[in-house]
Amino acid sequence: MEDTPIALIKNLTTHYDDVEILSDINLHVNTNEILVIMGGSGSGKSTLLRHMLGLNQPTSGDVELFGQDLKSMRMQDLCNLRQKIGVSFQGGALFNSMTVGENIILPLKEHTKLDDKTMQIMMRIKLEVVNLAGFENLMPDQLSGGMIKRVALARAIIMDPALLFFDEPSAGLDPVVSAELDELILTLKGAMNMSIVVVTHEIESAMKIADRIAVLDKGKLVQIGTKEEIRNSDHPRVRMLINRIPENIQPDSDEYMERLTRENNI
Amino acid sequence: MAASKNRLIAVTESTGKYTVDFLEEIGYAFSLLSESIYWILFGQFKKQRVRLSNTAREMMTIGISAVPIVAVLMFAIGVMMATQGIHTLRKFGAEPHIIPGIALAITREFSPLITSIIISGRSGSAIAAKIGTMKISQEIDALRVMGISPVRYLVSPALIAMCIMVPALTVMADVIGMFGGGVFIAMNIDISLYAYFDRVMTILKAEDILQGMLKSFLFAIIITISGAVNGFSVKGGAEGVGKATTRAVVLSISYIILTDMIFTFILNR
Structure with missing residues (x-):
């Protein structure tokens, strides 16, 4: 069908x-x-x-x-x-002035009224999905190419x-x-x-x-x-x-x- | 003959192109300004709120961090004006008349001008560099596809911060500039600092301070929009960002001085 x-x-x-x-x-x-x-x-x-x-x-x-x-x-x-929609760009396009966690949370912060704790949990769930648990406090320039792509993916799917x-x-x-x-x-x-x-x-x-x-x-x-x-x-x-x-x-x-x-x- | 005709065509063509580019950029600047004002006024009703936290952060970097440099330079300008004034007026034995000269020139002219030029160099360039870098690393595209308007997210907070902080810094610059002049006068002619400020207070009217603030408000808009226009127009990698940053500062200072001239002319007719 x-x-x-x-x-x-x-x-x-x-x-x-x-x-x-x-x-x-x-x-x-x-x-x-x-x-x-x-x-x-x-x-x-x-x-x-x-x-x-x-x-x-x-x-x-x-x-x-x-x-x-x-x-x-x-x-x-x-x-x-x-x-x-979610988009993961070729170079990641992570915001360099923000940590990994802040990058992933940004769409939630801008579009929802969830409280901080809930957003943190959702962010960690997505980091788990892309196998990067515990990396939320790093800055994008501390990540390898593969990690950047995965963080970009986590950010792309944060709004489901x-x-x-x-x-x-x-x-x-x-x-x-x-x-x-x-x-x-x-x-x-x-x-x-x-x-x-x-x-x-x-x-x-x-x-x-x-x-x-x-x-x-x-x-x-x-x-x-x-x-x-x-x-x-x-x-x-x-x-x-x-x-x-x-x-x-x-x-x-x-x-x-x-x-x-x-x-x-x- | 044919060569000179071709040359004429080429000159006409390039003049036309520059004119069109210039008009296009002015148009873009106004559309950017109206879009940022739109988000400031109506963003909250359209699920695109201009965040207070972003604005506060911009106010810190644009305003509070610029306090020391503005203070030092305005103090120096005050001293300089007193020095030149005393030197000139001494020929006529009219040194005390320097006081209204300093008070009015600083509040109406130098304070908004110098403050805006400093802020343009510090923050106008920073706005252009930030937006430009974000553009070439696709971060602006990333914002757009997330459903976040880049103008609302990047320009509106800077515009609010600039429009509050530049006039505020101008008032501070008024006080420090006059203080600098007063210190030099107290040391060189027979007028105490207390008597100097007493005289300044009788000379100055609210209108003088307001005129300076109004100008600095306009300059704040020029600095922000010039930074943003050049940032969003970046092409060609890191070199492009460098060019845009320089252009943002040079253009905003030029527009500031031209606006100042026109505005002063209109207000003091």
């Missing part, structure tokens, strides 16, 4: 100055599924994520979260809607969001830590009934956690399907990503010379 999608992207096209970054993207995220958005560097996957969060304005097309169109929403309604976005969970981490994060994402889906959107370029991690995978290439959605469909895909770009084949650009010697000497010809 197909549920109403929790996130829906319709004909999304975006530009950076005059360069087209995303071209006519159509995508949806079902309730309680993990959708992995995969693609190489520069494929537009981070831009797509920013649009799904309503951080950028598209050239054309719509993004809907929980059935509401982000473009036509008032600032106030957007703020309220965002309390239902229905929809979680995770940008590059494995980037810059060793295989063991990134495998742990994959496990954590699966736990969150199972235990908290979250719908999760993960942006990554790691095929292994994607194959482990995804219900469906969307493959982006040069701003276009190349294929979307289950793990098996992607694994058995015969699309050349998808095969390249899966089999880690370098893009074989045949050099044209005349063009090459022209590029090198272009400035001098003027």
Whole structure:
């Protein structure tokens, strides 16, 4: 049975100055599924994520979260809607002037009227979830890369969001830590009934956690399907990503010379 | 001929671009100011309260921590004005007339100006650096996706703190500047410190102090918004933050002096 999608992207096209970054993207995220958005560097996957969060304005097309169109929403309604989502940024984006505990508590402090003790307990529960119990008094600059990602995740889930976005969970981490994060994402889906959107370029991690995978290439959605469909895909770009084949650009010697000497010809 | 025509087009184009950029920035500054005032007034009804604790923290860093530096510099300015005044008036044998000169110049002009310039260097730059650093490390995005308005969370508390603390520091600067002048006068011409302040009190009207405070209130807004505009406009990593910080201070001091000129002109016609 197909549920109403929790996130829906319709004909999304975006530009950076005059360069087209995303071209006519159509995508949806079902309730309680993990959708992995995969693609190489520069494929537009981070831009797509920013649009799904309503951080950028598209050239054309719509993004809907929980059935509401982000473009036509008032600032106030957007703020309220965002309390239902959690985001873990690639670099963590922890507030450097606050301790780990204060970072995690901030959304609760700003959006709820719970008393301090309750918030402390909720914060510790989330730290337990990400296996960082007892770290609440450290500052972000005292943490390792993997710990920062986990704290960012704890902060992202403190309001128990229905929809979680995770940008590059494995980037810059060793295989063991990134495998742990994959496990954590699966736990969150199972235990908290979250719908999760993960942006990554790691095929292994994607194959482990995804219900469906969307493959982006040069701003276009190349294929979307289950793990098996992607694994058995015969699309050349998808095969390249899966089999880690370098893009074989045949050099044209005349063009090459022209590029090198272009400035001098003027 | 063609070259000079191309040059003319290039100059026109860049002038146009600078004008548009300037107008865009002014527009952005006003929208930022109105948004922060909006959150201060209506935030509590929209579940986006401007926190008292954040405001108090800003008041500490913007105001209380600046007390020593403002005090020392204003004392020095007072001494300097007395020195120059006595030197000039001695030619006419009119040294005692220095007192109204010091009292009025400090309360109406120097105190708000010097205080604002110090605060701009200390805190305007800090606002730009903080917001700029947060922007490049995606912390501003993190606030937005948490449903926390960055303007409400970062700018509004600073604006309240600045608008209270800069006028307060200005009043303190009035007293200390006049004290500095008084000490020098007491040491150099035959007027005691008591007699000096007695004379100052008869000369000064509430209006003089209020004029200084009103100006410093406007300067406080300029410092905050200039810091915030430059912070939010940061591009290109750590170097960008450095540039934005410098720009915030230079621009706010320029706007402060220009506003001062216009305001003084209007008020004293």
